[in-house]
Amino acid sequence: MYLLRTKETHHKYLAYRNNGGLEKGCALCERESLKEFRFWRVIKNEFPYDRVAETHDMLIPKRHTGEGGLTEEERKELWEIKCGEYINNNYHFIMEAVTKIKSIPNHFHLHLTKIKDPESTEL
Numbered sequence: 001m002y003l004l005r006t007k008e009t010h011h012k013y014l015a016y017r018n019n020g021g022l023e024k025g026c027a028l029c030e031r032e033s034l035k036e037f038r039f040w041r042v043i044k045n046e047f048p049y050d051r052v053a054e055t056h057d058m059l060i061p062k063r064h065t066g067e068g069g070l071t072e073e074e075r076k077e078l079w080e081i082k083c084g085e086y087i088n089n090n091y092h093f094i095m096e097a098v099t100k101i102k103s104i105p106n107h108f109h110l111h112l113t114k115i116k117d118p119e120s121t122e123l
């Protein structure tokens, strides 16, 4: 994910990982909600893809579960959220890391990003 994070954020992320940050409970469960739905909530990403994204949040099920553990009701609401106003008004992309590089595979999460305006970024 180095390409998506600035060097500074990437190094902060590596330090967090190297200090066992990912093994101390679930970082996603501990984060405050920016927005709550019935079964889902939006949280801030502490290590944003800030090279390309102006805003980078995450959509997670309220329950600590992997994708395979999602119930029918949770899947239905996810679909509604994806098509709904909140996501469409605040973000450009919904991204998901492939299984091999997921850093928190036990709590399903989708990355919500609003991409920087190319006229105002130094890429």
Ligand SMILES: [Zn+2]
Residues within 6 Å of the ligand: 026, 027, 028, 029, 030, 063, 064, 065, 106, 107
């Ligand atoms: Zn969790």
